[in-house]
Amino acid sequence: xxxxxxxxxxxxxxxxxxxxxxxxxxxxxxxxxxxxxxxxxxxxxxxxxxxxxxxxxxxxxxxxxxxxxxxxxxxxxxxxxxxxxxxxxxxxxxxxxxxxxxxxxxxxxxxxxxxxxxxxxxxxxxxxxxxxxxxxxxxxxxxxxxxxxxxxxxxxxxxxxxxxxxxxxxxxxxxxxxxxxxxxxxxxxxxxxxxxxxxxxxxxxxxxxxxxxxxxxxxxxxxxxxxxxxxxxxxxxxxxxxxxxxxxxxxxxxxxxxxxxxxxxxxxxxxxxxxxxxxxxxxxxxxxxxxxxxxxxxxxxxxxxxxxxxxxxxxxxxxxxxxxxxxxxxxxxxxxxxxxxxxxxxxxxxxxxxxxxxxxxxxxxxxxxxxxxxxxxxxxxxxxxxxxxxxxxxxxxxxxxxxxxxxxxxxxxxxxxxxxxxxxxxxxxxxxxxxxxxxxxxxxxxxxxxxxxxxxxxxxxxxxxxxxxxxxxxxxxxxxxxxxxxxxxxxxxxxxxxxxxxxxxxxxxxxxxxxxxxxxxxxxxxxxxxxxxxxxxxxxxxxxxxxxxxxxxxxxxxxxxxxxxxxxxxxxxxxxxxxxxxxxxxxxxxxxxxxxxxxx
Numbered sequence: 001x002x003x004x005x006x007x008x009x010x011x012x013x014x015x016x017x018x019x020x021x022x023x024x025x026x027x028x029x030x031x032x033x034x035x036x037x038x039x040x041x042x043x044x045x046x047x048x049x050x051x052x053x054x055x056x057x058x059x060x061x062x063x064x065x066x067x068x069x070x071x072x073x074x075x076x077x078x079x080x081x082x083x084x085x086x087x088x089x090x091x092x093x094x095x096x097x098x099x100x101x102x103x104x105x106x107x108x109x110x111x112x113x114x115x116x117x118x119x120x121x122x123x124x125x126x127x128x129x130x131x132x133x134x135x136x137x138x139x140x141x142x143x144x145x146x147x148x149x150x151x152x153x154x155x156x157x158x159x160x161x162x163x164x165x166x167x168x169x170x171x172x173x174x175x176x177x178x179x180x181x182x183x184x185x186x187x188x189x190x191x192x193x194x195x196x197x198x199x200x201x202x203x204x205x206x207x208x209x210x211x212x213x214x215x216x217x218x219x220x221x222x223x224x225x226x227x228x229x230x231x232x233x234x235x236x237x238x239x240x241x242x243x244x245x246x247x248x249x250x251x252x253x254x255x256x257x258x259x260x261x262x263x264x265x266x267x268x269x270x271x272x273x274x275x276x277x278x279x280x281x282x283x284x285x286x287x288x289x290x291x292x293x294x295x296x297x298x299x300x301x302x303x304x305x306x307x308x309x310x311x312x313x314x315x316x317x318x319x320x321x322x323x324x325x326x327x328x329x330x331x332x333x334x335x336x337x338x339x340x341x342x343x344x345x346x347x348x349x350x351x352x353x354x355x356x357x358x359x360x361x362x363x364x365x366x367x368x369x370x371x372x373x374x375x376x377x378x379x380x381x382x383x384x385x386x387x388x389x390x391x392x393x394x395x396x397x398x399x400x401x402x403x404x405x406x407x408x409x410x411x412x413x414x415x416x417x418x419x420x421x422x423x424x425x426x427x428x429x430x431x432x433x434x435x436x437x438x439x440x441x442x443x444x445x446x447x448x449x450x451x452x453x454x455x456x457x458x459x460x461x462x463x464x465x466x467x468x469x470x471x472x473x474x475x476x477x478x479x480x481x482x483x484x485x486x487x488x489x490x491x492x493x494x495x496x497x498x499x500x501x502x503x504x505x506x507x508x509x510x511x512x513x514x515x516x517x518x519x520x521x522x523x524x525x526x527x528x529x530x531x532x533x534x535x536x537x538x539x540x541x542x543x544x545x546x547x548x549x550x551x552x553x554x555x556x557x558x559x560x561x562x563x564x565x566x567x568x569x570x571x572x573x574x575x576x577x578x579x580x581x582x583x584x585x586x587x588x589x590x591x592x593x594x595x596x597x598x599x600x
Contacts, residue, residue, distance in 0.1 A: 007049065011048075026193035027167055027169055032167060032190050033193050033195075034180065034184055034189060035172075036180065039318060051131075057106060057131065058131060059109050061112075061113050065088055066268065066271060074293075082109070083097050083106050083108075116155060117154050125161075133158075135170045141155065142182035142183055160188075173314060174310045202393070203323055204319060205395075207330070210333065211331060218303070228296070230281065232282055232289065232297060232299070233281065233303050235284070236306075236340065236343070256279050256283075258288040260285060295321045295322035297321065299327040300319040300326075303331055305337065309364050313378060334531075335531060335598060338597055362478060366468075367381075371469075371503070372389075373389060374394040376388065401507055407501045410470060410502040416432055418488060428441070432449065433458075435452055460566060470492075473502075474491060476489065528564065531594075531598050536556075536559065557578060558576060561578075567595070568592055568595055
């Protein structure tokens with residue numbers, strides 16, 4: 001009865017959400033807790049309410065300053081004594097709050113993990129009665145998780161230094177079984193009560209799109225589907241964030257951008273504009289969103305692929321916190337994979353962690369290529385079984401487009417991998433199947449294998465999509481080495497023996513190769529715009545180094561042809577309009593490398 005009275009008095013609810021009451025009861029029984037609850041599932045109340053009953057202070061370890069302020073402001077509005085200590089405070093403000101803590105004037109104290117081992121906080125912790133340590137976003141302690149933060153390793157050290165060990169409660173919305181075990185081990189949870197309330201968010205509509213023109217698709221969606229509330233558009237880099245935001249603003253949308261390269265004041269101002277509805281669309285990197293409690297986010301669009309399934313689920317989960325129907329759209333393109341692999345290679349020095357991150361990225365790529373129910377794929381990824389094969393609320397389940405039988409083509413691909421002794425990646429397999437005269441193919445005698453040239457009338461893009469689909473269905477395994485290699489899984493035998501058939505939606509495979517017209521005009525080319533963008537980025541870099549205008553390197557028309565034909569040999573490259581001997585000698589190998597990386 002006391003719990004329900006507090007729930008109504010301070011939080012305004014008559015009943016607990018699923019799992020909340022059991023977690024609270026176990027905390028009040030002085031038992032450690034591990035709570036896995038989806039975004040909007042009410043994690044915060046699980047430690048905020050016990051803090052009002054327990055004797056002492058509840059220390060909440062929170063990863064973001066903005067998140068601390070939002071939660072503390074909300075608690076104060078609810079008549080709860082709460083405060084935070086972080087770098088935004090002046091010395092006098094910090095000293096005042098420390099004095100108030102020593103006088104037992106607060107029930108909750110929010111701190112960042114970086115502060116836990118400071119001398120000042122260590123001395124303070126010795127003088128106050130800490131009854132509960134609540135670790136928010138607990139997945140940050142695991143280096144195998146999607147958002148590892150080294151400062152979270154301070155938490156178990158801090159707890160071990162306290163005179164009396166408090167109750168420890170860990171909470172997160174996104175964690176695989178492996179990461180959950182890591183959290184319990186690293187935080188040294190003692191016989192914790194463990195609750196997973198489920199990862200399904202029934203009100204969210206999931207869809208994967210591969211548009212030929214992302215911006216045109218985005219504008220069409222905003223003009224026809226976005227009628228109320230607000231939305232978040234995630235991009236992979238700061239440059240894309242700023243350029244996309246500027247384009248949308250010029251086209252009349254109430255939009256601004258947010259990324260980690262901005263100063264703290266600017267980020268806070270933009271976030272406040274979004275929270276107070278001065279703008280209704282925010283374009284951001286993954287630096288934005290943790291702890292954002294805005295209830296009316298009607299869509300989350302990933303303009304670029306995120307780095308793994310955990311990131312996607314957490315970011316998409318910021319939609320529809322009020323329980324109303326909301327859209328989670330993931331725009332997929334091969335160049336996004338190139339960007340994410342580059343980010344991983346540049347930012348992660350630990351070889352084992354880099355391998356894990358590449359494996360996690362591949363699982364998201366598989367998600368983008370599956371024909372199965374997207375909701376079921378998400379739930380299965382997090383270890384949650386579901387009997388339903390269709391949710392009737394995702395892009396795959398509601399897609400009634402035609403399926404194409406690609407069994408024979410799949411058999412040829414699998415056979416080619418086998419005949420080449422499982423030693424090559426996607427690009428080489430495609431070249432062999434299409435009968436490429438590339439010197440590397442000929443020098444390896446790959447033109448002598450029986451599968452050489454057996455699929456000559458299919459486009460490179462179409463074959464790549466089919467191969468990725470076979471990987472997504474686990475008929476092919478792609479290694480996560482620096483140079484990924486394709487290998488056959490045990491289940492591939494069923495396809496090779498004709499015991500199973502492969503059907504793919506027609507729009508997912510650019511099946512037949514386009515005939516190359518003898519007259520080449522710009523309008524003839526449905527060129528790859530993602531690859532074109534990679535060319536322009538490299539051209540800008542070269543032009544700046546040489547101190548010449550970009551068009552001196554190559555004209556856009558040349559890039560359009562390159563992005564259509566994708567030549568990977570000198571002979572093929574030289575056939576492109578605007579490429580002479582000197583231009584090839586200066587830049588040919590540079591742009592061929594871009595094409596090869598993109599195709600891989």
